[in-house]
Amino acid sequence: METTDSPVVTSLHQSDKNEMQSENNIDSITEVEDHMTLPRIERSKETKLLDTLTENNSNPRYLPVDIQKEEAVVFDVSETVKAPEDGGHEDSGEFVVAMLARGKLEEQDVCKRISPPILETSLEASTHWDEDVTAETWRQHRKHVFVLSEAGKPIYSRYGSEEALSSTMGVMMALVSFIQSGDNVIRSVYSDEHTVVFMQQGPLVLVSVSSTRQSEQQLRNELLYVYNQIVSMLTQASITRIFEHKKNYDLRRLLAGSEKILDGLLNLVDFDPSFLLSAVHCLPIASSFRDSLSQILQKAITPNLVFSILIAKNQLLTIAQEKMVIEDAKLDPSDLHLLLNLIGASSAFQAGEIWTPICLPSFNPDCYFYAYISYLDPPECTVCLLLLSTDNEAFYAVAECKRKIEEAMQAQNALTSIAKAQSYSVSQVGVSDLRHFMYKPFDVPDNHHQLTQFTSPEMEAPYDSEEEKMRLLDLYRDMHGRIHNTSRPLKLIYHVGLRETLLAWVTTKFELYTCFSPLVTKSCAINAITKLLRWVKKEEDRLFIRYPPKYSTTPNASKS
Amino acid sequence: MSLRELKVCLLGETGVGKSSIVCRFVEDSFDPNINPTIGASFMTKTVQYQNELHKFLIWDTAGQERFRALAPMYYRGSAAAIIVYDITKEESFLTLKNWVKELRQHGPPNIVVAIAGNKCDLSDAREVLEKDAKDYADSIHAIFVETSAKNAININEIFTEISQKIPHLDTSDSGVRGLKLRREQSDLTRERTCC
Numbered sequence: 001m002e003t004t005d006s007p008v009v010t011s012l013h014q015s016d017k018n019e020m021q022s023e024n025n026i027d028s029i030t031e032v033e034d035h036m037t038l039p040r041i042e043r044s045k046e047t048k049l050l051d052t053l054t055e056n057n058s059n060p061r062y063l064p065v066d067i068q069k070e071e072a073v074v075f076d077v078s079e080t081v082k083a084p085e086d087g088g089h090e091d092s093g094e095f096v097v098a099m100l101a102r103g104k105l106e107e108q109d110v111c112k113r114i115s116p117p118i119l120e121t122s123l124e125a126s127t128h129w130d131e132d133v134t135a136e137t138w139r140q141h142r143k144h145v146f147v148l149s150e151a152g153k154p155i156y157s158r159y160g161s162e163e164a165l166s167s168t169m170g171v172m173m174a175l176v177s178f179i180q181s182g183d184n185v186i187r188s189v190y191s192d193e194h195t196v197v198f199m200q201q202g203p204l205v206l207v208s209v210s211s212t213r214q215s216e217q218q219l220r221n222e223l224l225y226v227y228n229q230i231v232s233m234l235t236q237a238s239i240t241r242i243f244e245h246k247k248n249y250d251l252r253r254l255l256a257g258s259e260k261i262l263d264g265l266l267n268l269v270d271f272d273p274s275f276l277l278s279a280v281h282c283l284p285i286a287s288s289f290r291d292s293l294s295q296i297l298q299k300a301i302t303p304n305l306v307f308s309i310l311i312a313k314n315q316l317l318t319i320a321q322e323k324m325v326i327e328d329a330k331l332d333p334s335d336l337h338l339l340l341n342l343i344g345a346s347s348a349f350q351a352g353e354i355w356t357p358i359c360l361p362s363f364n365p366d367c368y369f370y371a372y373i374s375y376l377d378p379p380e381c382t383v384c385l386l387l388l389s390t391d392n393e394a395f396y397a398v399a400e401c402k403r404k405i406e407e408a409m410q411a412q413n414a415l416t417s418i419a420k421a422q423s424y425s426v427s428q429v430g431v432s433d434l435r436h437f438m439y440k441p442f443d444v445p446d447n448h449h450q451l452t453q454f455t456s457p458e459m460e461a462p463y464d465s466e467e468e469k470m471r472l473l474d475l476y477r478d479m480h481g482r483i484h485n486t487s488r489p490l491k492l493i494y495h496v497g498l499r500e501t502l503l504a505w506v507t508t509k510f511e512l513y514t515c516f517s518p519l520v521t522k523s524c525a526i527n528a529i530t531k532l533l534r535w536v537k538k539e540e541d542r543l544f545i546r547y548p549p550k551y552s553t554t555p556n557a558s559k560s
Numbered sequence: 561m562s563l564r565e566l567k568v569c570l571l572g573e574t575g576v577g578k579s580s581i582v583c584r585f586v587e588d589s590f591d592p593n594i595n596p597t598i599g600a601s602f603m604t605k606t607v608q609y610q611n612e613l614h615k616f617l618i619w620d621t622a623g624q625e626r627f628r629a630l631a632p633m634y635y636r637g638s639a640a641a642i643i644v645y646d647i648t649k650e651e652s653f654l655t656l657k658n659w660v661k662e663l664r665q666h667g668p669p670n671i672v673v674a675i676a677g678n679k680c681d682l683s684d685a686r687e688v689l690e691k692d693a694k695d696y697a698d699s700i701h702a703i704f705v706e707t708s709a710k711n712a713i714n715i716n717e718i719f720t721e722i723s724q725k726i727p728h729l730d731t732s733d734s735g736v737r738g739l740k741l742r743r744e745q746s747d748l749t750r751e752r753t754c755c
Contacts, residue, residue, distance in 0.1 A: 233626060234626060253625050254624075254625055254626040255626070256574060256624050256625065256626075257574060257596035257622075257624045258596075258624075258626075260595070342598075346595045346596075346598060347594075347595045348579075348594075348595040348596060348597050348598050348601070349598070351579065351582075351583060351601055351603065351620075352582075352586075352601040352602050352603035352618075352620070353601065353602045353603070354598060354599055354600070354601050354602075355599050355600055355601075355602060356598050356599020356600065356622075356627075357599065357630065371599075392633060393633075395602070399602070
């Protein structure tokens, strides 16, 4: 048996080679079941040192107390568990539902994925479908994400092809169902190097294997995003129905061609703090300009139009919403994140006008909106208009709205002004030693129908390389994890490291993360924060959408 | 000169080159790394045909299975459908036959069908014989051409042939005006219970 080094991944990998073993061997892990939940509780003890000055350690190690036991768990399981019979190669052709009627499997096409040009990162190339899953490099990825069906069939893997990982995923499913058979739920496994988080959503099981030291809650949140992105393409109701019909259906048939949307999402999750903060980032522009854009959207309406969203450089410019609809259900930032990711992850939207069904899972996981998506500035394609209607026949009417919007924007020369708009530099705040911050207010007016937003300057030197960016984000994630620790939430953390000093502060009015140079003193930092808050207050009309515009497109109040 | 609007939709398996054909026709460009279409993409191009201007309203549909149920929304009311297969993939030719059947059953009665065997620049990897496809096309009275969006072979021709085959202006005007995309009784749309 191997020792401390990444027991989970190692063992999962070993199981790839293991021949399937007989089912009754599963019994041999019975006695360790209870340990599964232990280490997690222990973990929070480690975080007690928080507000004291800690050694700089961007990846503090939370060693679970009973590693020994844990390893026992993992190893017993992996070596005895039986992989699912079909090994992922079974053809699902017999499954006939009207919508799926014909066409053979599109699995071959899965192999034709192209990595998204925009989201490619230098830390890790974003698509690794042809990666050797037995290689050490595969195991060394910071964060793996797997999606599988209850039958253990692979649906998605962030790295490596799903086929090659079918037995690994079988083991994961076996873990889940074994714990389930004891009327229990497996939530996570901690090892020295990795955190493995399991999440079941209906017939899908999502697994994150991470060496990032993020909190379980954060990883769970990320898995939820992955699940929701899948729901946004298929709806929860149809996923449920499909698996009711046939338990071992190969969902990749329906997701073919969408893998890069999931790849893109996971890259965004790593690099965009919007996901961590569950808040939307607006492009800062003068409030008068934002208002005039909002008015343009408000005027270009047609029956059943519910959301008009203007996006530039992947950030929100403004969003106009249907009154009645938004009173019924609030638009969740996470739905907006999924939309932004969808648009950013595929260049398919750059050609012509797109009309596609899309589900907003937090809004309603079981139904589709129809999205009209078109760039307003081809061929640059930085300003994107997104119009959501509840009527699948509304394309021509909605396209007409776009024409109106285009004309009105041209009249005001808005595209030129948008092109000039950009994120700001932290130096504009005028606080020395302040390197970066993220500020999320809770006291926005009209809070009930307001999108949660946050503001943050560009990441500048020394955080201008991918590695350094990631390191700062990891520090933020760590602070965020401690602040939101469910068993011991904190309000204020002052963290002194070798390379920077961080201060995180949550009040009823805001959530704030700041990064200072390492030489700052505590009183200096507190002074700086006072200045920063004053600056944000002064600039808030420019930084945030203060009064989200509304319109009314449902003359008769009757809604299904 | 009179202007006629002709609604044309492209159907066929994912990856056969529907979007590339449209891209070549509309913008005369080719992107080897084109992304899979999401939903359907709408584009227009006006060309002169004899003494008329034909404005093609092109619905380039996604070939992926999850968008299957939406197809009727796009082919209903179409004057013509271009069904595309990949000459290097026999499979895609079988899918094409299914599309023809579906159009016969549920499509507009007078729809002009054009069959495009795309990627004819890759004849080394050919799996579908030109003769077989031609014979099949003849048997269903469809236009047939082998095309290459990459090398701009037969792309404009296919649209010209559609222009030729479209009945002259009188009864079967299939312009957008007055055209209704009707609701499809499918799994996808039946759930439209939002709000």
